[in-house]
Structures are given as C-alpha cells and as structure tokens.
Amino acid sequence: MEKHIVKEGNVRIDVYLSKLLDVSRSKIGKLDLKVNDKNVKSSYIVKENDVIDIPVLTEEEIKAEPEKLNLDIVYEDDDVIVVNKPNGMVVHPAFGNTKHTLVNGLLYHSKELSKNNGEFRPGIVHRIDAYTTGLLMIAKNDKAHEFLAKQLSEKTTHRKYIALVWGVINNDTGTIDAPIGRDINDRKKMSITADGKEAITHFKVLERYKTATLIELKLETGRTHQIRVHMNYINHPVVNDPVYGKRKLIDNTGQCLHAKELGFIHPKTKKYMEFNVELPECFINILNKFKEEIC
Secondary structure (H helix, E strand, O other): OEEEEOOOOOEEHHHHHHHHHOOOHHHHHOOOEEEOOEEEOOOOEEOOOOEEEEOOOOOOOOOOOOOOOOOOEEEEOOOEEEEEEOOOOOOOOEOOEOOOOHHHHHHHHOOOOOOOOOOOOOOEOOOOOOOOEEEEEEEOOHHHHHHHHHHHHOOOOEEEEEEEEEOOOOOOEEEEEOOEEEOOOOOOOEEEOOOOEOOEEEEEEEEEEOOEEEEEEEEOOOOOOHHHHHHHHOOOOEOOOOOOOOOOOOOOOOOOEEEEEEEEEOOOOOOEEEEEOOOOHHHHHHHHHHHOOEO
16 A cells, blocks of 8 residues: 655545546545545545555456557567567556557467466566667566566566766766655655665766766666666756656657667576667657767
C-alpha cells in the first residue's frame, strides 16, 4: 500500500483518485478507501495535506488483446525475443491504457510467451519507459523467463544506455550510488529516499556541448526511472524529460534516453549474446541542435 499526500483538495475522493490512477469513478467506488488512517466513503472531500492510502487495484480487467503492430524484432528464436522499442510505446497494459502497448503487439506476433509476470505482462522480463527507446529482452517460455530474470537480479546482464543531459559534466566518468523509492508527494514519480532500494549508475562522457553533455551509462541495478532520477539528482537531468528536472522541452517526443546495448547469456545455449541498435530519429533530431555548439 502506497501513501499519497494531497497538494490541492476540495474535491470528492473518487474524482481525485479517478484522475490520479486513470480509473473510472465507479471502480474507485468499489474499493476500500482510507484517508489519514481512517476509512472514508467515496463522497469524502479531500483536503490539502490529506494522506491517502492508494488502494491496491486488481488485474482482472487488464487482459491485453493481440494487436497487429509494427514491432522492430532484432532477434528471435524458440526462447527469447529481442525488441527495439520505439518512442512513445508503453511496454505493458495498465489501468486506462490497454491498447497499442508492446505486449499487445507481442501477443499478435507470437503465441508463445512466458506467463511468469501474469496475464497482462506476458513475456516481459524487464521494462523501459514509454518515451525511452531501445532494446528489451522478451521470454517465450517460463523457463527462459526465470533464467533471464536471474541474470538481472544477479547484475550479470549487460545494459548500456546513451543519454543527452542538460549542463556540462566536467568529470570524464562517474558513479551515482543513491537509493531510489516512490516519491511520497507524487506516486507517478520516483526520488532519492533514505529508505529506497539500492540504485547504482555508472556514466562516461562521450561529447560536451555548450549547454548539454552526451553520455554513456551502464546500470548495475534496474530501478524504475533510475537514469532519469539519478541524473536529475546530480543536477544534469535528461534533455526533453517531461517529468524530472523542470527544464524546457525541445519538443513532445520524450526524453533523450536510449537503451543502445543489451547482452545476456542465452537460457538454452548458455552462450553470451549481445545486441546493439542505433539512436532513433527523435533523439538524433534533438542531438543535432546541440552539436552545432560544441565546447
């Protein structure tokens, strides 16, 4: 159960949570609602600084349907699929967003997907944000899923990202070791918290511009929004990030963050495999604006 602090109140709690969670008011009305550790009715008027216990929503109504999408399949065999996810595509369905996701496309593409993550996340071993582009590994059976997930937990997978961040980073290399947890003021965001989970990001400068830096990043851990939160933490937020950093947006294509390389041991052959994809057009278009002003 997560807690949420109300910033602006004077509205019914069912209306407030419906907007916050992107769920219908009727569904909110069927849930047990609690504010300031007391049970309330759906007609309760929330006030500023009220602490709401975010209700646990079931997955009953989030069954994804197969959908023909133009997936960029980098590699596929009987056990794994490697996908180059495009800009703007959500990885799996959620409340209020059950169509046009990667999972919808995978269900159409293949009848064989692992079920370890439930009915609405078949095959999904790990995720990247909707507006982060690049490589993801998909498991086609439960045994492959367990093998790949174990590599993630043991930090033996190879994951390299490219990001364009605001400001000039003086050090050629660096490591950010700061725990990440849910932001108590905004459940859709993550933040550096003392009681958060371990999060470690390594970076290397590739090129410096007058107002930004192109960097390469390697992850030791895989926390939600890890790179975006960590770079914002050191005052170098990802360029064009609409959530973290509060900097001007170049356009509406999302943050300049790309999962460029992915490597793992194959679950059946036990051989190491590595994949590499180029930066997408949306990233390159923004990058070119900064390349004209190299330091």
